[in-house]
Amino acid sequence: MSVADSVRIVEVGPRDGLQNEAAHLSIENRVAFIEKLLDAGLATVEAGSFVSPRWVPQMQGTDEVLRRLAGVGAGLPVLVPNLTGLEAAIAAGAREVAVFVAASEAFSLRNLNCSVDDSLERYAPVIERALEAGLAVRGYISCVLGCPYEGRVPSAAVVWLAARLHRQGCYEVSLGDTIGVGTPMQARTLVREVAGELPVGALAVHFHDTYGQALANIYGALQEGVSVVDASAGGLGGCPYARGASGNVATEAVVYMLDGMGVRTGVALPKLIEAVRFVHARLGREPASAVYRAMTARADATPTSGG
Amino acid sequence: MSVADSVRIVEVGPRDGLQNEAAHLSIENRVAFIEKLLDAGLATVEAGSFVSPRWVPQMQGTDEVLRRLAGVGAGLPVLVPNLTGLEAAIAAGAREVAVFVAASEAFSLRNLNCSVDDSLERYAPVIERALEAGLAVRGYISCVLGCPYEGRVPSAAVVWLAARLHRQGCYEVSLGDTIGVGTPMQARTLVREVAGELPVGALAVHFHDTYGQALANIYGALQEGVSVVDASAGGLGGCPYARGASGNVATEAVVYMLDGMGVRTGVALPKLIEAVRFVHARLGREPASAVYRAMTARADATPTSGG
Numbered sequence: 001m002s003v004a005d006s007v008r009i010v011e012v013g014p015r016d017g018l019q020n021e022a023a024h025l026s027i028e029n030r031v032a033f034i035e036k037l038l039d040a041g042l043a044t045v046e047a048g049s050f051v052s053p054r055w056v057p058q059m060q061g062t063d064e065v066l067r068r069l070a071g072v073g074a075g076l077p078v079l080v081p082n083l084t085g086l087e088a089a090i091a092a093g094a095r096e097v098a099v100f101v102a103a104s105e106a107f108s109l110r111n112l113n114c115s116v117d118d119s120l121e122r123y124a125p126v127i128e129r130a131l132e133a134g135l136a137v138r139g140y141i142s143c144v145l146g147c148p149y150e151g152r153v154p155s156a157a158v159v160w161l162a163a164r165l166h167r168q169g170c171y172e173v174s175l176g177d178t179i180g181v182g183t184p185m186q187a188r189t190l191v192r193e194v195a196g197e198l199p200v201g202a203l204a205v206h207f208h209d210t211y212g213q214a215l216a217n218i219y220g221a222l223q224e225g226v227s228v229v230d231a232s233a234g235g236l237g238g239c240p241y242a243r244g245a246s247g248n249v250a251t252e253a254v255v256y257m258l259d260g261m262g263v264r265t266g267v268a269l270p271k272l273i274e275a276v277r278f279v280h281a282r283l284g285r286e287p288a289s290a291v292y293r294a295m296t297a298r299a300d301a302t303p304t305s306g307g
Numbered sequence: 308m309s310v311a312d313s314v315r316i317v318e319v320g321p322r323d324g325l326q327n328e329a330a331h332l333s334i335e336n337r338v339a340f341i342e343k344l345l346d347a348g349l350a351t352v353e354a355g356s357f358v359s360p361r362w363v364p365q366m367q368g369t370d371e372v373l374r375r376l377a378g379v380g381a382g383l384p385v386l387v388p389n390l391t392g393l394e395a396a397i398a399a400g401a402r403e404v405a406v407f408v409a410a411s412e413a414f415s416l417r418n419l420n421c422s423v424d425d426s427l428e429r430y431a432p433v434i435e436r437a438l439e440a441g442l443a444v445r446g447y448i449s450c451v452l453g454c455p456y457e458g459r460v461p462s463a464a465v466v467w468l469a470a471r472l473h474r475q476g477c478y479e480v481s482l483g484d485t486i487g488v489g490t491p492m493q494a495r496t497l498v499r500e501v502a503g504e505l506p507v508g509a510l511a512v513h514f515h516d517t518y519g520q521a522l523a524n525i526y527g528a529l530q531e532g533v534s535v536v537d538a539s540a541g542g543l544g545g546c547p548y549a550r551g552a553s554g555n556v557a558t559e560a561v562v563y564m565l566d567g568m569g570v571r572t573g574v575a576l577p578k579l580i581e582a583v584r585f586v587h588a589r590l591g592r593e594p595a596s597a598v599y600r601a602m603t604a605r606a607d608a609t610p611t612s613g614g
Binding site for chain 1: 310487488489490491492493516517518519520522523525526527557560563564566567568569596597598601
């Protein structure tokens, strides 16, 4: 199978990124960050979440973020954990929501406070109501290539969950290697198995750089026909095991790779770099992203000889 | 073409890595570092260089390093820039040497102080003398996917150089993306073209993480039949454009990926991590490597929900 001519990047920095940052950004700064990402050409930007601010204070005021971006139109999904969150999202003008389940029982119990089956039960009316209200629904599955508590996760569980979410009405299912343990062949095998049950066009991949494998895994997934890739500007957030290059794959690394492969993304790398600079200045830290550093490094340094 | 069952990693940290570090390690520490790498299972460890200490003071005393490791046997190549360096290497007991040329004229002139043709002329008697003395000779080609001065480098230049080095007696030619600008399809195309002129088994790849692309490129090269990969423990050194994840690909990231793909390397990851810890403690800085951080991070941190 050949790699797609174009790839849609789902920018998750303003949600999956910022919710894992120690510094909490104001609504103004989050709106400005999202506007810069849209201006860079990202067609889908996850704008926030309606999880209780008690649990995720970084996402407080997502309703107001959506209202200020009302003119933008589609392409701003928000995460909703339940019906209450969904109703709040609808009231704020959301046109797309995302729901999340885990492929690992232990992870689901510890992080979502319910079993995998219960999470599906809980989401059924949420998805139904969202579809009735004319919203698009995206599904996340976490721990698809490993769980911090259970270790290996059977691919059959992922295939079953993905098919179920798709049948329930999720137009797209994002396969998340939440702890970043997967490697390219595992990623390809999983994508191939899931694509046996639902159209590969309905799949996205969501890789973390915990072990530096994200880009290689994405390249593997592309070779299986995947054409939607989740990424986070500057590598913001992600799994907070360790700081540095350990979170979500950096959007600019994905764009750089795809540019080099001649795959269209619609994203202008210099503008994306500016969005990364902007948000990190507000967070008060340097971006850990290699592409950011390389593109902003002084060009007068010369490499040494011999390899 | 399927990926090889086993891959030989050429560990370049003690040379290509340390020669680009600000801190200069003692001979004792360099020997101890190499011993730890060998103990981790690395079969080939580049032990140093015989470039003048005026240019590369970090490699001063490579002769003494080799003498202290005399019992090790083969598998310790050293870089030699000319006949003087070669004779010193032979006198110190070297059994393998490496020579280096650039695929870009401007890079060759600025960094090797001669044209590409002149560098080949200069190396011809070096390779000849090394072979006469019973040494194995490895060839490096730098700037194979881009040059900091010229930009694009024609693949025909790389193919021609690789064939020439192989014909001159280099048992292996390492294709180096010195400034790390390449992406997977470019890497694959180049490998395919070079492998049209010499056996793919005589090729190694040498990628840098300047733009975070190294592992994806390696995965691409493996799919073209490459089975020798250069890497540097902890991502030491490499191109000093920017600090952090910008140098050589980290050996532990390569081993992690290959382990996950079921490809044998003979390297024990925990022992390699110990070698990375050791050398960085001597250098007085933290390793930038994601795998190092993930494997040494406290395991009690928990990832957050929703992707």
